[in-house]
Amino acid sequence: MKLSRWLPCLDWGRRYDRASATQDGLAALIVTLMLIPQSLAYAMLAGLPPVTGLYASILPLLAYALFGSSRTLAVGPVAVVSLMTAAALAPLFPAGSAEYIGAAMLLALLSGLLLAAMALLRLGFLANFLSHPVVSGFISASGILIAVGQLKHLLGVSASGESLRQILPQLWQSLPMMHWQTLLIGLLSLAWLWWARGRLKPLLQRLGLSAPMAGNLAKAGPVLAIVVAIVAVSLLQLDQAGVKVVGAIPQGLPGLTLPTLDLGLALQLLPAALLISLVGFVESISVGQTLAAKRRQRIEPDNELLGLGAANLSSAFSGGFPVTGGFARSVVNHDAGAQTPMAGVFTAAGIALSVMLLTPLLHNLPQAVLAATIIVAVLSLVDLGSLRRTWRYSRQDGAAQLATILGVLLIGVEAGILLGVGLSLLLFLWRTSQPHMAVVGQVPGSEHFRNVERFAVIESPSVLSLRVDESLYFPNARYLEDRIGELIANRPLVRHLVLMCSGVNLIDASALDSLEAIVERLRTAGVQLHLSEVKGPVMDQLRRSSFLDDFGGQVFISQFQALQTLAPQAAQQPLEHDRQRADAQPHSEGKIL
Incomplete structure (x- = not known):
């Protein structure tokens, strides 16, 4: 370790002059x-x-x-x-x-x-x-x-x-x-x-x-x-x-x-x-x-x-x-x-x-x-x-x-x-214990997904897309279970639940246990859990567990890909100029970032 790391005076001292x-x-x-x-x-x-x-x-x-x-x-x-x-x-x-x-x-x-x-x-x-x-x-x-x-x-x-x-x-x-x-x-x-x-x-x-x-x-x-x-x-x-x-x-x-x-x-x-x-x-x-x-x-x-x-x-x-x-x-x-x-x-x-x-x-x-x-x-x-x-x-x-x-x-x-x-x-724990979760749908003519309560979007009756806007950890793990249970109970036609994880930066052990419990409950109701837009560090963390091998669903790189795969008849293709613009962008190698 450089001595100047702890003694910054060695850095400015070398250049010290009469004007300074x-x-x-x-x-x-x-x-x-x-x-x-x-x-x-x-x-x-x-x-x-x-x-x-x-x-x-x-x-x-x-x-x-x-x-x-x-x-x-x-x-x-x-x-x-x-x-x-x-x-x-x-x-x-x-x-x-x-x-x-x-x-x-x-x-x-x-x-x-x-x-x-x-x-x-x-x-x-x-x-x-x-x-x-x-x-x-x-x-x-x-x-x-x-x-x-x-x-x-x-x-x-x-x-x-x-x-x-x-x-x-x-x-x-x-x-x-x-x-x-x-x-x-x-x-x-x-x-x-x-x-x-x-x-x-x-x-x-x-x-x-x-x-x-x-x-x-x-x-x-x-x-x-x-x-x-x-x-x-x-x-x-x-x-x-x-x-x-x-x-x-x-x-x-x-x-x-x-x-x-x-x-x-x-x-x-x-x-x-x-x-x-x-x-x-x-x-x-x-x-x-x-x-x-x-x-x-x-x-x-x-x-x-x-x-x-x-x-x-x-x-x-x-x-x-x-x-x-x-x-x-x-x-x-x-x-x-x-x-x-x-x-x-x-x-x-x-x-x-x-x-x-x-x-x-x-x-x-x-x-x-x-x-x-x-x-x-x-x-x-x-x-x-x-x-x-x-x-x-x-x-x-x-x-x-x-x-x-x-x-x-x-x-x-x-x-x-x-x-x-x-x-x-205490207020931070209370606020994050009830994270914002939004049911999302596809914006017509695009690959974007937005809150169904704020935008005119397209939903699939068999695929429920749920965006989680908070990291998942012990104060909100039970809330996630309750929220998913409520949504599934009100949508009898749903066969796939996709958790959109673009806002999730962490899944701790308590939240992982809740996800495993959610998977079992959904199976008994004839619904399969999937994940989309999982960030790289979170994916690395999940790979250190057996969850990805056991939960039976897929991990999609985007919510649009999830909808295309699970409900192709409901996924609306983006407009022609949007496709051309997307084609002009450099593509990744499929890595989850």
């Missing part, structure tokens, strides 16, 4: 300015000291650059994973305590090990169990839950909980104790960040700046809010007036340290680590594939698993917490012109310099400003309109999405996503 370094450096500068306030804010969201957010933005970026396949994905703390971290740890330890920090590192370790194991075993398909409606509902509900949870920092009150049922009553009861200076700082920060998000770039362009430069400066809006807030608190001594600030932040790079190695705690955190791994991978791979497609690049899911696994392991050993690829930062990184993962390396260097030089200046940073940063960031993730669109298209998917949203908001993060995934799988 310049573009990566510029992108890193912009992402660093964006990542500093986000790292501090998301650490606070996770219930950790703010500096851990900076720690989680150094070594994980270096590790991903080695193993990740995306050229522009920006790895680090993200809102949803931070919320899931808090949800997993809050019931166990006091937020911010040494035990809590150690457990967060252990959670990152478990997540890293799970992701790396999934990469080596090529189990990326497990993320497919998180359907898009469920993920969309989970992210939207998480955004709402995060935003509501941060209101306590804007109001300067205390409130906690894992759901709206717990948080909202506490916020309501705490309103009389609201701290007006904190509220003013929070509201001003919210107003500035919201305005800067949509209006700052056009204003800078009107002042004469180019569109790229204006966009890059607009991304630094949170940094300006932090600077102004720190200056205001320092000059007016608002911290002594009751405004809660970040406080002392350790200066210097994190040392390598072991997470809490407690087997009992690890087993307790394992389900949460698995959910964090899957959600983080789905979010990361979605962003990575979207951005890669814009440059006609491609990413490897197994490499992404390994890259994210290495990033989380690095975070675990450097005092951090679970990380993944962030949507907003990755888009900024892409738009700023990042060419390779070296942009992440440069970003890590920028964060490291900040930890060494700037942390003393953050002492008077109000927590309300970080809360405002989180609220503005997560509300952009909320898309409740998706629920309406999904419901209109598929009520089953809409039900799963709605269950996820309500579960996250009213019960909790982990329970919500498990509820959505479980309901999705």
Whole structure:
């Protein structure tokens, strides 16, 4: 196996030049300015000291650059994973305590090990169990839950909980104790960040700046809010007036340290680590594939698993917490012109310099400003309109999405996503347990067969053609038996039943037993079973059993051939121009494909 298979950096590293370094450096500068306030804010969201957010933005970026396949994905703390971290740890330890920090590192370790194991075993398909409606509902509900949870920092009150049922009553009861200076700082920060998000770039362009430069400066809006807030608190001594600030932040790079190695705690955190791994991978791979497609690049899911696994392991050993690829930062990184993962390396260097030089200046940073940063960031993730669109298209998917949203908001993060995934799988099994089956007939003058209820077609009284539009497996095997029994009972003249298998991609052992039972029942009724348009892989599977030797019927390459053979008097020949067109097409060798 080539080493570059697991180390994509060997591929792009050979072609790395000064021009790429310049573009990566510029992108890193912009992402660093964006990542500093986000790292501090998301650490606070996770219930950790703010500096851990900076720690989680150094070594994980270096590790991903080695193993990740995306050229522009920006790895680090993200809102949803931070919320899931808090949800997993809050019931166990006091937020911010040494035990809590150690457990967060252990959670990152478990997540890293799970992701790396999934990469080596090529189990990326497990993320497919998180359907898009469920993920969309989970992210939207998480955004709402995060935003509501941060209101306590804007109001300067205390409130906690894992759901709206717990948080909202506490916020309501705490309103009389609201701290007006904190509220003013929070509201001003919210107003500035919201305005800067949509209006700052056009204003800078009107002042004469180019569109790229204006966009890059607009991304630094949170940094300006932090600077102004720190200056205001320092000059007016608002911290002594009751405004809660970040406080002392350790200066210097994190040392390598072991997470809490407690087997009992690890087993307790394992389900949460698995959910964090899957959600983080789905979010990361979605962003990575979207951005890669814009440059006609491609990413490897197994490499992404390994890259994210290495990033989380690095975070675990450097005092951090679970990380993944962030949507907003990755888009900024892409738009700023990042060419390779070296942009992440440069970003890590920028964060490291900040930890060494700037942390003393953050002492008077109000927590309300970080809360405002989180609220503005997560509300952009909320898309409740998706629920309406999904419901209109598929009520089953809409039900799963709605269950996820309500579960996250009213019960909790982990329970919500498990509820959505479980309901999705149950609805899938229910839907496929009653597959669409259509009695078909020949379209006059052609070799095509269509549903008798939708088209004017020709049927043979002695041949029943039944098209099955679903794979045959254990949930629908009995339904197939019942449906065939009903159709035969209502058609006394039928002597042949042809199962048209163009939509069948699988016949499992349960369905094979049902087919054998159907053959016996049909024989007692004087009807012979036949198959048509069986796909190659399904035919290969049937050949590994004795079914084809025992069922007594034939396997036809097309439904038209079946009707020609079994009821030649009923088969209508295609029109002359259709025959000429068919004759002009290259013919196969008779293989079933």
